[in-house]
Amino acid sequence: MSEVIVVTSGKGGVGKTTTSANVGTGLAAMGKKVVLIDTDIGLRNLDVVMGLENRIVYNLVDVVEGNCRIKQALIRDKRYPTLYLMPSAQTRDKTSVRPEQMVKMLNVLREQFDYIILDCPAGIEQGFQNAIAGADRALVVTTPEVSAIRDADRIIGILEANDFKKN
Amino acid sequence: MKNAVMIKSFPNGLMVLLDEKMEFPELLKEVALKFKESQHFFSGAKMALSLEGRMLSEQEEKQVVDTIIANSSLNIVCLVGKDEETNQAFFKAVEQAENLQKDNDGQFYRGTLRNGQLLETEKSIVVIGDVHPGASIISHKDIIVLGGLYGEAYAGGNGEEGHFVVALEMSPQKLKVGDFKYISTEKSRWSIRPKVQPKIAYVKNGRVIVEPLTKESLN
Numbered sequence: 001m002s003e004v005i006v007v008t009s010g011k012g013g014v015g016k017t018t019t020s021a022n023v024g025t026g027l028a029a030m031g032k033k034v035v036l037i038d039t040d041i042g043l044r045n046l047d048v049v050m051g052l053e054n055r056i057v058y059n060l061v062d063v064v065e066g067n068c069r070i071k072q073a074l075i076r077d078k079r080y081p082t083l084y085l086m087p088s089a090q091t092r093d094k095t096s097v098r099p100e101q102m103v104k105m106l107n108v109l110r111e112q113f114d115y116i117i118l119d120c121p122a123g124i125e126q127g128f129q130n131a132i133a134g135a136d137r138a139l140v141v142t143t144p145e146v147s148a149i150r151d152a153d154r155i156i157g158i159l160e161a162n163d164f165k166k167n
Numbered sequence: 168m169k170n171a172v173m174i175k176s177f178p179n180g181l182m183v184l185l186d187e188k189m190e191f192p193e194l195l196k197e198v199a200l201k202f203k204e205s206q207h208f209f210s211g212a213k214m215a216l217s218l219e220g221r222m223l224s225e226q227e228e229k230q231v232v233d234t235i236i237a238n239s240s241l242n243i244v245c246l247v248g249k250d251e252e253t254n255q256a257f258f259k260a261v262e263q264a265e266n267l268q269k270d271n272d273g274q275f276y277r278g279t280l281r282n283g284q285l286l287e288t289e290k291s292i293v294v295i296g297d298v299h300p301g302a303s304i305i306s307h308k309d310i311i312v313l314g315g316l317y318g319e320a321y322a323g324g325n326g327e328e329g330h331f332v333v334a335l336e337m338s339p340q341k342l343k344v345g346d347f348k349y350i351s352t353e354k355s356r357w358s359i360r361p362k363v364q365p366k367i368a369y370v371k372n373g374r375v376i377v378e379p380l381t382k383e384s385l386n
Contacts, residue, residue: 150282153299157281 002110005117006135008159010151012122014143020119021049023139028083032114035074038088039131040121041096047087050077061089064101070108084113094126099133106134124158138164171197174205180215181241183231187221194221195234202238216243272308280304280318287324300340300357309333317357328370337366337377344368349375 007020017040024036038046041061047053058073063086070086077083089096109116118135121127132138138159142152171186171194185194218231228246236243274290282301286292291308303319304310309330310322316334319341323330328345338356342349347370365380378384 150301154282154301157284157302160278160281 002113003115003137004106004110004135005115005137005139006120006131007117007139007141008120008128008131008155009141009148010122010124010155011142011148014148015141016122017045017049017119019139019141020046020117024115024117025077025080025083027115027117028077028080031082033082033112034115034117035084035086035109035113037086037116037118039097039102039118039127041088041127042090042093043121044088044090046119047075047085050085052077052085052087056087059087059089061092061096063105064097070105094121094130097130099130102130103134124155128158132159132162132164135164172201174201180217182217182219183235184219185221185223185231191227195230198231198234199238202235202241206239214241214243216246218246279314282318298334298339300355303341306330315357315361317355322368323370331367331369333365333367333380335363335365336361337364337368342368342375342377344370344375347373347375349377 005023007016007023009016017038020036024034028034036046036050037060038044039060040046044059047056052075055075058068060073062068063070063073073086074084075087077085106116118131120131140152140155140159142148171189173184175182175184183198185198189197216232216235218228223231232243232246235241272290273293274288275293275295276286277295279296280286280294280298280302282299284302285305286294286303287305289307291310292304292306293311293313294304295313297314298304298312298316298318298320300317303321304312305321305324307324307327308322310320310332312320312332312334314334315336316332316339317336318339320332320334320339321341321343322332323345326346328347330344332339332342332344339349339351340355342351349368366377367380367384368375368377370376
């Protein structure tokens with residue numbers, strides 16, 4: 001049973017990427033097979049946080065467009081053998097991927113991993129729609145600031161409208 | 168062949184006489200055709216329906232009704248038999264259905280309205296939950312929030328000022344009743360631990376007044 005978790009917030013800079021990296025690493029340390037997917041196409045950061053940016057060859061957009069196999073785009077973390085990262089493209093934008101394509105890719109990954117963690121971009125546009133399309137569960141990150149909480153509230157509303165349950 | 172389907176009217180309803188021998192799928196087509204022809208004649212009428220001349224299984228019956236609905240703008244309230252007693256019962260049913268729609272001017276919403284969500288209705292609305300900042304409720308009649316009102320509320324949305332807004336915690340970003348805006352002296356506060364103090368907002372002498380909900384204000 002694999003689970004797809006999207007880490008989202010609405011507002012930028014509240015710690016989505018940090019949370020994704022740490023939750024993913026934590027699960028891997030428990031011996032679970034984990035893949036972190038950076039869905040912030042054009043503004044990738046997760047690879048930098050993980051310290052894996054110099055190992056990127058292929059990325060999410062390459063996989064979706066069929067330029068490479070999924071396995072080729074996955075970077076294994078040397079510290080945790082069950083932790084993988086799929087970086088996003090830096091030279092493209094969010095419209096390069098459609099929600100159906102994400103769902104299709106996630107369905108393949110589900111067979112190989114226990115946890116798939118999606119690092120969502122800020123905002124509620126296409127990038128956000130892509131990220132939540134195939135997710136089973138969402139983690140909403142916020143800081144104790146009025147603006148961040150307002151955005152988180154909005155995000156929860158959108159997630160509820162997309163049939164994410166509260167628990 | 169020509170008269171595989173006949174439509175007759177009886178008080179408060181329609182009787183559809185179906186051919187006994189025809190294959191069922193064929194018959195369905197005939198029904199569709201017949202009702203399409205007379206679409207304009209029946210437009211939007213509330214009717215009872217009686218199917219005669221042929222024994223139909225429950226499923227077939229449903230198919231016939233669905234076909235009729237799909238091919239006309241008839242509003243079918245129920246299916247009836249032909250005898251007088253059921254007819255009477257049926258007449259009552261039509262009347263009740265009509266009354267129900269007329270009286271039904273309240274609506275419930277269960278759950279929290281979040282930032283960016285809009286609830287608009289022509290009826291009075293009771294929200295069981297909070298209205299967060301950035302969410303808005305518009306009702307042509309009254310608004311009752313069983314929770315905190317921190318967002319926007321607009322009662323009497325079609326310009327009638329005789330309506331009210333009630334909330335267990337009244338701290339709206341914007342509040343309007345009819346054409347009158349409430350000018351708040353304090354800023355909207357969206358707190359974790361609300362001070363539950365039910366308040367009512369209504370129009371008096373061309374101004375929106377917010378006051379604690381007491382027995383007196385209910386009169």
